[in-house]
Amino acid sequence: MQLIHDLHIALEAQQFLLYFQPIVCLKTGKIQKAEALIRWNHPLHGVVLPCEFIPLAEETRLITGIGEWLFNEGCRSLKKLQQAFGSDFELSINVSPVQFLDSKSGLLPWLEKLTGQGLNASSIVIEITEGLLMTSSEESLSTLLHFRDAGIQVALDDFGTGYSSLAYIQQYDIDYLKIDREFVRQIPESTDSRVLCESIIVMAHRLGIKVIAEGIETKAQERVLTEMGCDYAQGYLYSKPVTLNEFIK
Numbered sequence: 637m638q639l640i641h642d643l644h645i646a647l648e649a650q651q652f653l654l655y656f657q658p659i660v661c662l663k664t665g666k667i668q669k670a671e672a673l674i675r676w677n678h679p680l681h682g683v684v685l686p687c688e689f690i691p692l693a694e695e696t697r698l699i700t701g702i703g704e705w706l707f708n709e710g711c712r713s714l715k716k717l718q719q720a721f722g723s724d725f726e727l728s729i730n731v732s733p734v735q736f737l738d739s740k741s742g743l744l745p746w747l748e749k750l751t752g753q754g755l756n757a758s759s760i761v762i763e764i765t766e767g768l769l770m771t772s773s774e775e776s777l778s779t780l781l782h783f784r785d786a787g788i789q790v791a792l793d794d795f796g797t798g799y800s801s802l803a804y805i806q807q808y809d810i811d812y813l814k815i816d817r818e819f820v821r822q823i824p825e826s827t828d829s830r831v832l833c834e835s836i837i838v839m840a841h842r843l844g845i846k847v848i849a850e851g852i853e854t855k856a857q858e859r860v861l862t863e864m865g866c867d868y869a870q871g872y873l874y875s876k877p878v879t880l881n882e883f884i885k
C-alpha cells in the first residue's frame with residue numbers, strides 16, 4: 637500500500653509535526669499541562685491525522701521509530717514550555733500498546749535520555765489506554781512499572797469507552813483518568829452523562845486519582861464539571877491543538 641511505503645520515509649524526510657493542546661486547571665483557570673498530538677505533513681495529501689496512520693505505524697512497527705522521534709521532540713518542546721509557563725508544567729505523550737511490546741528498543745531507552753535532558757521525570761505524563769492494562773504481556777506491564785518507578789506519571793485515556801476495570805486502576809497506580817469526550821458531549825442535557833461523569837470523579841478522587849475531562853466545548857460543560865469537582869479540562873473551548881509557537885503566544 638502506498639501510504640505504508642510513504643510512512644517508511646516520513647521520519648527521515650522530517651514530515652512529522654507535533655501539535656499541542658492545552659489542559660486547564662479548573663480551580664485556577666491556568667494552563668498547567670499540554671497534550672502532544674502528532675501530525676503527518678504528507679507531501680501529496682497534506683496533513684494526515686493520527687487515526688489514519690497510527691494503526692499503520694503499529695502494524696508495521698514503525699511506531700517504535702516514530703515514538704522515539706516523538707519523545708525527543710516532546711522533551712525539546714517541554715523545556716520551552718517550562719520556560720514560558722513555569723517549571724511545574726507537564727507534557728502528556730500518547731503511547732500505543734504496541735510500543736510496550738518492543739520496549740527494549742523503544743520505550744526503555746527513554747528513561748536514560750530523560751535524565752540526560754535535565755528534565756524532571758514527573759513533568760512527563762504518558763497516556764495509555766485500558767487495552768494495555770487488560771490484555772498485555774508481562775513485559776509490557778513490567779515496562780509500565782519501570783516508568784512509574786522512574787517517576788513518570790500515567791494517565792488512562794478515553795476512560796469509560798472500554799472495559800474500565802477498576803481493579804486495574806488500583807493495581808497500576810494511575811495518576812490521571814481522562815473522561816472520554818463522548819460523555820462530556822451530552823452535558824448538561826443528559827442526566828445519564830452527568831451521573832456517569834460525577835461517579836467517575838468521585839471514584840477517582842477516593843482512589844487518589846486526578847480527573848481530566850476531554851472535549852470541553854462550552855462554558856456550560858465547564859461549569860457543570862467544575863461543580864462536580866473535576867480537576868482539569870481540555871477541549872476546543874480553550875484551544876484546538878496548535879503548534880508550539882502558537883501555544884506559547
Ligand code: G
Binds near residue numbers: 686877
Ligand atoms: O489528534 P487527534 O488529533 O486526531 O488524535 C486522535 C488520536 O490519536 C488521539 O486520541 C491519540 O490517542 C492518538 N494520537 C495522537 N498523537 C499520538 C501519538 O503521538 N502517538 C500515539 N500512539 N497516538 C497518538
Ligand code: G
Binds near residue numbers: 657671851853870873
Ligand atoms: O483521545 P485523545 O486525547 O487522545 O484525543 C485527542 C483528539 O481529540 C484530537 O484529535 C483532538 O483534535 C480532539 N479534540 C480535542 N478537543 C476536542 C473537542 O473539544 N471536541 C472534539 N470534538 N474533539 C476534540
Ligand code: NA
Binds near residue numbers: 671730763793
Ligand atoms: Na490521548
